[in-house]
Each structure stands twice: as C-alpha cells, then as structure tokens.
Amino acid sequence: KAGVTQTPRYLIKTRGQQVTLSCSPISGHRSVSWYQQTPGQGLQFLFEYFSETQRNKGNFPGRFSGRQFSNSRSEMNVSTLELGDSALYLCASRTGDTGELFFGEGSRLTVL
C-alpha cells in the first residue's frame, strides 16, 4: 500500500509569490491534515479536511488555505508569501477520528 505522497519535496519562492502544495493520502483514508514545522515554532496544526470539508482549523492567517477533492487528495495554498513562511509542510492522513496519523515526507519551502 502506497504511503502519503507530497509534492513537490523542495521549492524556492520569493516574497509576495504564492505556492500550492499537494498531498495524496493513503488509499481509503478520508482525513487529511496539514502541519507547518519550523525550528522556532515546532509542529503547528494548519487544518484538517474530511470528505472535502474542513472540520478543524489552526491559528493561521487567511493567507493559508486548503481544499480536498473527491478522491481525498488535498492541496494547500499560501498566498503573498513572507520570509517567515519558510518551513517544512507536512501532510498526514488517517482512517478514523481516533486513528493514528500517517505522514508524508513533507514539502520544504524556502522563501527568499
């Protein structure tokens, strides 16, 4: 069974640009969560989608958005990039409400 796949793995953007990251969950997993990881702030929850609906949201500005498609694949978008958005963005999927998360290897974003 294939794991969680995130693309791209690495990307470099400049301030003011926008970026879209993609996540394909494990087959059969309907929940997809996104996390931002930085050395200073640690692992911070962005949002979770379940069956195309956002059901949990972290404390991030509106520049951060996401969506989930009918095949459970998810994308997150960050608009008007700032230097502080440089981070490892992790996607994770899970089966049920209390199941463990399965993580992808992340997308490392560098904003110059």
Add this chain to the structure above:
Amino acid sequence: AQSVTQLGSHVSVSEGALVLLRCNYSSSVPPYLFWYVQYPNQGLQLLLKYTSAATLVKGINGFEAEFKKSETSFHLTKPSAHMSDAAEYFCAVISGGYQKVTFGTGTKLQVIP
C-alpha cells in the same frame, strides 16, 4: 481542551544507557496517545500508540510507553540506546472524536558513543 507537555527539548544519553523521554497530557476525556519519531528531513513515523487496551504499550525499535492515568503521563522508554535512535521524538494526543491531533514540542535525543 487537550494539550501535551514534553519535558526537555534536548536529551543526551550514552550508547547502551536507558532512554527516558517524558510526556504529560491533559484531556477532559479518556485520551488516545501516540509517540512519533522524526529523522532529519523526513516526516513523522509512528512508534507506538495507546488506545486503552493495555497500559504498557510496546512499539517499534524496542521502545515502549506506559500510560499512567493518575499521573497523566505517557513516558517513552528504551532499555538500551543505540546510535540509530538519535532523532526527534514527539508525543501526541487525541481526546475525542473529530478532534485534531495535538503534538508536544518535541524532544531531540542525542546518543553519545
């Protein structure tokens, strides 16, 4: 509300020594608890999980954790550290349906040869 506290952002042990990483949680309902490990530039990998079946949980790579309700703790241990255990470890909690998974701030484990 749920939260997780990991004591010690950095822990150093000698190779062959006991590993003890501390995790305390708060939850208004019986929790589900997890330990994850992260190697550099990789995602998080599940080490073990507690789902109320047994208080002592055995995981991969020789790690285990004990759920102590009276102490609201879920500490991770390994009898003998190996160089390959050097990584960052995260404790996490879910305390109910439709809840997000809340992570602790992580503990970086250094293993000294």
